[in-house]
Amino acid sequence: MLTKINHIGIAVRSLEESIPFYRDQLAMPFAGIEEVAEQKVRVAMLQVGESKIELLEPTSEESPVAKFIEKNGPGIHHLAYEVEDIEAAIARLMAEGARMVDEKPRDGAHGTRIAFIHPKSSNGVLTEICQCGHISA
Numbered sequence: 654m655l656t657k658i659n660h661i662g663i664a665v666r667s668l669e670e671s672i673p674f675y676r677d678q679l680a681m682p683f684a685g686i687e688e689v690a691e692q693k694v695r696v697a698m699l700q701v702g703e704s705k706i707e708l709l710e711p712t713s714e715e716s717p718v719a720k721f722i723e724k725n726g727p728g729i730h731h732l733a734y735e736v737e738d739i740e741a742a743i744a745r746l747m748a749e750g751a752r753m754v755d756e757k758p759r760d761g762a763h764g765t766r767i768a769f770i771h772p773k774s775s776n777g778v779l780t781e782i783c784q785c786g787h788i789s790a
């Protein structure tokens with residue numbers, strides 16, 4: 654069902670202050686910034702091998718990322734696995750008893766379709782599954 658780790662999401666207070674560590678010090682290719690309005694975040698993608706680091710900056714106090722930073726401070730926020738068929742993956746997860754935040758896919762960054770599994774049913778790790786669209790994520 655899972656094909657690879659697509660990205661690791663890291664919550665940050667400011668993209669502009671956080672990007673230089675990854676882009677300049679770690680020399681990771683930088684794929685630009687995109688706002689995902691539905692999730693109330695701005696995201697920056699940086700490539701590492703076949704996976705990515707996704708920096709997440711909240712755009713509103715109601716953003717789940719703002720709540721996460723308020724409670725824990727900046728840091729690793731979620732782990733995202735890539736799937737080929739997100740509807741089939743959600744159906745299988747639900748049949749296996751996973752507690753889904755999203756029972757239907759929603760739009761993620763870079764043309765992806767995503768769904769989150771609640772951290773209470775995944776050992777405290779907020780887990781995302783994502784399917785790449787026609788635009789490479």
Ligand code: CMX
Nearest residue numbers: 689692694717720721730731754761762769772777778779
């Ligand atoms: N990792 C681990 N645990 C987390 C978490 C995270 N990222 N975010 C929240 N939690 C935990 C909280 O610590 C809390 O635990 P306790 O009950 O033990 O205190 C519990 O989940 C509930 O957290 P909350 O702050 O009360 O927040 P909500 O219940 O309102 O929401 C969640 C929690 C996971 C459903 C919500 O954050 C969510 O829907 N997340 C998915 C969406 C998201 O994060 N989008 C941004 C990423 C965008 C992208 O990648 O494109």
